[in-house]
Amino acid sequence: MNKPELLAPAGDLERLKWAIDYGADAVYFGGPVFGLRANAINFTFDDIAEAVRYAHERNRKVYVTVNIVLHDKEALELEKYLKKLESLKIDAIIVSDPAIIKLAHEKTSLEIHLSTQQSTLNKYAVEYFKNEGVSRIVLGRETTKEEIEEIINSTSIEIECFIHGAMCAGYSGRCVLSNFLTKRDANRGGCSQICRWDFKLLDENLSELKGKSNFSFCTKDLSLIEKIPEMIDMGIKSFKIEGRMRSIYYIATVVSIYRKVIDEYCNNKEKYAYNETYKKILDNCANRDSIVQFFDGNSDYHCQYYNNAISASNQDFLGVVLDYKDGYAIIEERNHFEPNTNVEIFGPKTETFSFKIKEITDLEGNIKDAARHAEEVVKIKVPQEVCRNDIMRLKRV
Amino acid sequence: MKKLIIPNGFDEIEQLKNYYDGIIVGVKDLSINVNLYLTVDEINSINLDKEVFVAINKNLHNSDLRKLEETMKSLKNIKGVFYYDAAVVYLYEKLKPSYDLVWSQEHMTNSSVTCNYWNTKNVNYAYLSGDITLEEILNIKQKTKMKLIVPIFGYLPMFVSKRHLIKNYLDCFNIKDDSKIYYLEKDEKKYPTLDNELTSVYSANILASICAYQELEKNEIDYVTFNAFNIETSKFEEVLKIFSNKSNQKLEDLFLNIDTGFLYKETYYKVKGDKNE
Numbered sequence: 001m002n003k004p005e006l007l008a009p010a011g012d013l014e015r016l017k018w019a020i021d022y023g024a025d026a027v028y029f030g031g032p033v034f035g036l037r038a039n040a041i042n043f044t045f046d047d048i049a050e051a052v053r054y055a056h057e058r059n060r061k062v063y064v065t066v067n068i069v070l071h072d073k074e075a076l077e078l079e080k081y082l083k084k085l086e087s088l089k090i091d092a093i094i095v096s097d098p099a100i101i102k103l104a105h106e107k108t109s110l111e112i113h114l115s116t117q118q119s120t121l122n123k124y125a126v127e128y129f130k131n132e133g134v135s136r137i138v139l140g141r142e143t144t145k146e147e148i149e150e151i152i153n154s155t156s157i158e159i160e161c162f163i164h165g166a167m168c169a170g171y172s173g174r175c176v177l178s179n180f181l182t183k184r185d186a187n188r189g190g191c192s193q194i195c196r197w198d199f200k201l202l203d204e205n206l207s208e209l210k211g212k213s214n215f216s217f218c219t220k221d222l223s224l225i226e227k228i229p230e231m232i233d234m235g236i237k238s239f240k241i242e243g244r245m246r247s248i249y250y251i252a253t254v255v256s257i258y259r260k261v262i263d264e265y266c267n268n269k270e271k272y273a274y275n276e277t278y279k280k281i282l283d284n285c286a287n288r289d290s291i292v293q294f295f296d297g298n299s300d301y302h303c304q305y306y307n308n309a310i311s312a313s314n315q316d317f318l319g320v321v322l323d324y325k326d327g328y329a330i331i332e333e334r335n336h337f338e339p340n341t342n343v344e345i346f347g348p349k350t351e352t353f354s355f356k357i358k359e360i361t362d363l364e365g366n367i368k369d370a371a372r373h374a375e376e377v378v379k380i381k382v383p384q385e386v387c388r389n390d391i392m393r394l395k396r397v
Numbered sequence: 398m399k400k401l402i403i404p405n406g407f408d409e410i411e412q413l414k415n416y417y418d419g420i421i422v423g424v425k426d427l428s429i430n431v432n433l434y435l436t437v438d439e440i441n442s443i444n445l446d447k448e449v450f451v452a453i454n455k456n457l458h459n460s461d462l463r464k465l466e467e468t469m470k471s472l473k474n475i476k477g478v479f480y481y482d483a484a485v486v487y488l489y490e491k492l493k494p495s496y497d498l499v500w501s502q503e504h505m506t507n508s509s510v511t512c513n514y515w516n517t518k519n520v521n522y523a524y525l526s527g528d529i530t531l532e533e534i535l536n537i538k539q540k541t542k543m544k545l546i547v548p549i550f551g552y553l554p555m556f557v558s559k560r561h562l563i564k565n566y567l568d569c570f571n572i573k574d575d576s577k578i579y580y581l582e583k584d585e586k587k588y589p590t591l592d593n594e595l596t597s598v599y600s601a602n603i604l605a606s607i608c609a610y611q612e613l614e615k616n617e618i619d620y621v622t623f624n625a626f627n628i629e630t631s632k633f634e635e636v637l638k639i640f641s642n643k644s645n646q647k648l649e650d651l652f653l654n655i656d657t658g659f660l661y662k663e664t665y666y667k668v669k670g671d672k673n674e
Contacts, residue, residue: 070508071529072536097505098483099514122459124484140456142559150459170558170596171456176504179528180555180600181583185664187504199583201566204576206587211570215581217562294559301565 003266005238008255013047015251021348022252023259026061034068048088061091067115069187070097082108105133117172123154130157144297149234158237163224165242169195169217213306220303223290225279229265249317252391253285280397287314321390329382338370347390354395355383398614403624405432416637419448424468428452430554432626437471448476454501457482486518497521504528509540516543527553531609531660535616544619550605551624556598563592589627604658605648
């Protein structure tokens, strides 16, 4: 069986390392310029060099987004930038503008992946870009299972599909709500997420059509956790997780869950059984509903959010393990916790286990009634050995 | 500089024929953001001493490809096809029809570099984005051999979705309504919205600039477009007269919601944390 690549987002170097440690086969991120997350921290050239070193030492891959839609003034520095990326030995660039494909081909030996921003949804477009020298295509998120299958069966090129994360309400590249309402260019990384704003809906006579909530473009998130076996059997080469702006907790949780599902299925297809708990953990982590979206052809109102406050900050992430000794874990706090809280710990080498916190002390052994402060370091007794960078979260499921 | 109109119907094509040089129409099931969707036979039987362009500018799925190929083979006596999806270029190379292609990726037609890329694929026209400045347009003109088409009048498309976003909202709250057009209102601005095969949202204001028009003409831009979407024919006719110096009326007297779009207003984006710069 062809095991697909699990591709994770990395908002910065720290999150890149967490993604790799928690099981990503490859990571993607924006460099100093020309990416579509201009408001993320993004990677410096030094960061990229370190990312490549960290990933390659672990036999993982690094892709850099160069998926901006070009304006003339950006084009001037592009060749120099691509050559610099090549010198840093990244594994591929992710591109949407075909002029960048041509330039990268002519001036570098960089491997080129076509970004979802090009909204590639059919087999002829796939063939077009294959002939242009692209080695992989990230399909548009509007493709159904049948469409993906037809594309894979008609081409030899690698196909990458999104499996998890936020969805654009419109076709990628075809939404400039942000440009018109806030002057921020969505196709150059400035998207201000107008899709999450409320609007009044008026009919043709300008009378309001009022539901219990205002109109919003906002859609629920994508989660294809239950479809992973089908997608592996279909021959999709790479499974992509969305979310370069997400936290280390989100990255670690989502990557580790998909890692488990892919491994469980590939290691023993006959005995594989869908684990509903995984979906619940993913939903709790994002604090947003997620569904399979277009994969099964559905895009009706069940895919939409109309309830205003649609996500709250997640309080489940309680702390990070800094050390372990003699049955005690040293924990750096992320959210408030106290004795008698039911928690679980998981990590790259630590199978998830749960327990109730009996006692919290500081490092000198003084008893505390709670861990209250961000990055406060405390000690708790744990029922089994844990490792540095394991995560402790609230047990919900 | 030639004037292309995006008409609402055959009546307009006939009534306004003294004021334009060509038309842009769509093909049923393959087009978006035009106002008249026709069959291939209807397009081929247009009897007009003007240039006819056809927009095949929808995001195409596998199920559209058969119709796409049949359409591209069958279109006759047209000047060009506006395309969004690379599948059109793929088939163009295979079929080698007599008409030209117009690169028309709506919000992506922003640079001379990408114009010149498509020019190497035998594409000779580019319909520039409504999101770039006049300065950028004139700069592109200097750096490409492509014939340029620039939007100068009309509501501008700003969003397309495969989802039926209006229908979904009405269904969710069990609201019965069969309006042909809707408006999304925010901060007293009303954005015209269609939910047909796809959902399209347009700008709240109408792009209209005589100054920019004159500047484009002076710099030998090849074509400008006038979009009749959501505009009464009588007003649209007056607009065409104004741009042809055949009327003394002012655009401001016809419409309360006109502006110059992005022609004199640059969008921005932010890049943080670049320690290498």
